[in-house]
Amino acid sequence: xxxxxxxxxxxxxxxxxxxxxxxxxxxxxxxxxxxxxxxxxxxxxxxxxxxxxxxxxxxxxxxxxxxxxxxxxxxxxxxxxxxxxxxxxxxxxxxxxxxxxxxxxxxxxxxxxxxxxxxxxxxxxxxxxxxxxxxxxxxxxxxxxxxxxxxxxxxxxxxxxxxxxxxxxxxxxxxxxxxxxxxxxxxxxxxxxxxxxxxxxxxxxxxxxxxxxxxxxxxxxxxxxxxxxxxxxxxxxxxxxxxxxxxxxxxxxxxxxxxxxxxxxxxxxxxxxxxxxxxxxxxxxxxxxxxxxxxxxxxxx
Amino acid sequence: xxxxxxxxxxxxxxxxxxxxxxxxxxxxxxxxxxxxxxxxxxxxxxxxxxxxxxxxxxxxxxxxxxxxxxxxxxxxxxxxxxxxxxxxxxxxxxxxxxxxxxxxxxxxxxxxxxxxxxxxxxxxxxxxxxxxxxxxxxxxxxxxxxxxxxxxxxxxxxxxxxxxxxxxxxxxxxxxxxxxxxxxxxxxxxxxxxxxxxxxxxxxxxxxxxxxxxxxxxxxxxxxxxxxxxxxxx
Numbered sequence: 203x204x205x206x207x208x209x210x211x212x213x214x215x216x217x218x219x220x221x222x223x224x225x226x227x228x229x230x231x232x233x234x235x236x237x238x239x240x241x242x243x244x245x246x247x248x249x250x251x252x253x254x255x256x257x258x259x260x261x262x263x264x265x266x267x268x269x270x271x272x273x274x275x276x277x278x279x280x281x282x283x284x285x286x287x288x289x290x291x292x293x294x295x296x297x298x299x300x301x302x303x304x305x306x307x308x309x310x311x312x313x314x315x316x317x318x319x320x321x322x323x324x325x326x327x328x329x330x331x332x333x334x335x336x337x338x339x340x341x342x343x344x345x346x347x348x349x350x351x352x353x354x355x356x357x358x359x360x361x362x363x364x365x366x367x368x369x370x371x372x373x374x375x376x377x378x379x380x381x382x383x384x385x386x387x388x389x390x391x392x393x394x395x396x397x398x399x400x401x402x403x404x405x406x407x408x409x410x411x412x413x414x415x416x417x418x419x420x421x422x423x424x425x426x427x428x429x430x431x432x433x434x435x436x437x438x439x440x441x442x443x444x445x446x447x448x449x450x451x452x453x454x455x456x457x458x459x460x461x462x463x464x465x466x467x468x469x470x471x472x473x474x475x476x477x478x479x480x481x482x483x484x485x486x487x488x489x490x491x492x493x494x495x496x497x498x499x500x501x502x503x
Numbered sequence: 504x505x506x507x508x509x510x511x512x513x514x515x516x517x518x519x520x521x522x523x524x525x526x527x528x529x530x531x532x533x534x535x536x537x538x539x540x541x542x543x544x545x546x547x548x549x550x551x552x553x554x555x556x557x558x559x560x561x562x563x564x565x566x567x568x569x570x571x572x573x574x575x576x577x578x579x580x581x582x583x584x585x586x587x588x589x590x591x592x593x594x595x596x597x598x599x600x601x602x603x604x605x606x607x608x609x610x611x612x613x614x615x616x617x618x619x620x621x622x623x624x625x626x627x628x629x630x631x632x633x634x635x636x637x638x639x640x641x642x643x644x645x646x647x648x649x650x651x652x653x654x655x656x657x658x659x660x661x662x663x664x665x666x667x668x669x670x671x672x673x674x675x676x677x678x679x680x681x682x683x684x685x686x687x688x689x690x691x692x693x694x695x696x697x698x699x700x701x702x703x704x705x706x707x708x709x710x711x712x713x714x715x716x717x718x719x720x721x722x723x724x725x726x727x728x729x730x731x732x733x734x735x736x737x
Contacts, residue, residue: 233605
């Protein structure tokens with residue numbers, strides 16, 4: 203399937219999913235819904251502890267707010283530089299926590315041979331798309347509605363887009379598993395003819411979700427009447443997130459090289475193991491996507 | 504360079520190569536654990552709550568407690584933007600009513616994030632009173648009262664502020680506890696995670712299923728909220 207066709211098919215699927223009627227799939231537990239039914243907390247709720255990353259994330263998030271206020275009150279360059287620096291650090295801690303497509307990027311680079319710079323490209327592409335979606339959605343709604351959207355509204359958009367993108371990712375995983383199985387059976391797993399565009403399509407699709415941390419920073423900046431500061435902060439944050447996401451790609455890249463160290467002289471075995479690893483990785487992405495999309499699926503059925 | 508030193512260098516290089524391979528394999532194990540462990544699908548807490556609890560005692564009987572929450576800058580800004588309609592920095596009576604209805608009372612479905620425990624019995628308050636809210640330096644504060652009259656919270660009991668939906672990360676403030684004693688000796692308190700009394704809940708249940716289970720069964724998640732233990736020394 204060509205890149206153009208893939209995009210068209212995915213866009214069509216996204217449109218269908220976005221217009222599927224669904225209940226409140228994610229809402230703020232503080233806010234009452236219109237029909238007086240309880241508003242739903244954001245699933246999945248496989249929490250259990252407030253760990254180091256969560257604590258550090260909150261700490262840096264507060265520092266970001268502090269320096270944002272400093273820019274507003276004093277307007278000095280010092281506050282702006284500190285704001286950019288802490289936004290970058292906040293991005294690091296934010297991405298080190300749950301989510302942010304680390305599992306997807308990791309699995310993708312575990313599944314295939316890549317050039318040395320590709321994990322960095324995929325990591326920064328993912329973080330830019332993830333953070334950029336927040337900037338685009340919040341700014342667009344701000345311009346269209348002439349008001350700042352509420353936190354609850356942004357969370358609902360996040361949950362909806364997360365559900366849709368993970369369903370698309372699950373569909374893509376099934377297609378790629380089928381493709382890898384076909385190659386394994388028919389061509390002994392030879393992947394020399396496989397194009398790499400599916401890797402970047404998966405990275406982009408999985409990241410097309412407004413980052414909740416970036417969305418909160420954008421909203422805070424808009425409440426303070428400083429849209430430009432929000433955009434600068436989110437971009438600095440996305441660089442920090444890109445470092446962590448790239449690292450997950452590099453871990454897989456290094457691990458794969460280590461795994462294939464002994465097999466490098468046995469080309470036939472290497473191709474077979476490579477194909478099996480590809481199927482395993484897409485299988486992990488498929489399960490992960492279905493798990494993450496479950497709240498959305500549950501709200502539709 | 505002697506033949507011996509060349510051999511030694513070659514041996515060292517091979518050993519280094521082997522070590523690198525072992526290191527890489529070790530990295531694979533570590534990264535598999537880190538990337539694919541259940542933690543990677545844990546939910547983010549979006550809001551930070553800092554609680555201060557004031558207990559009202561009459562002798563050894565606790566008549567009630569007042570819960571005060573301070574929210575983080577982001578949640579505060581969002582709620583202030585939505586409910587302080589005239590932007591005067593104060594919630595007037597009308598705005599407070601609107602905030603109570605639109606931004607607080609839904610918490611009854613979540614037990615107001617308050618867990619009370621006396622011995623083995625753990626409950627959530629069904630109702631609260633005296634709700635009020637204010638803002639200071641851009642932060643939002645909530646305060647509400649939980650009546651414990653005729654509920655036998657005497658001598659020794661526990662209270663925890665915990666959101667089992669993990670939308671909020673709950674921390675205790677400084678001070679975490681204020682004791683208001685009408686007569687007699689004041690109780691003391693300790694804050695710790697009690698591993699003997701976890702909270703069990705169903706993460707895959709219906710969206711409005713906020714049931715807290717008393718016993719673990721397959722499919723339930725376990726959480727250990729930090730409990731405030733109130734007791735008398737004598």
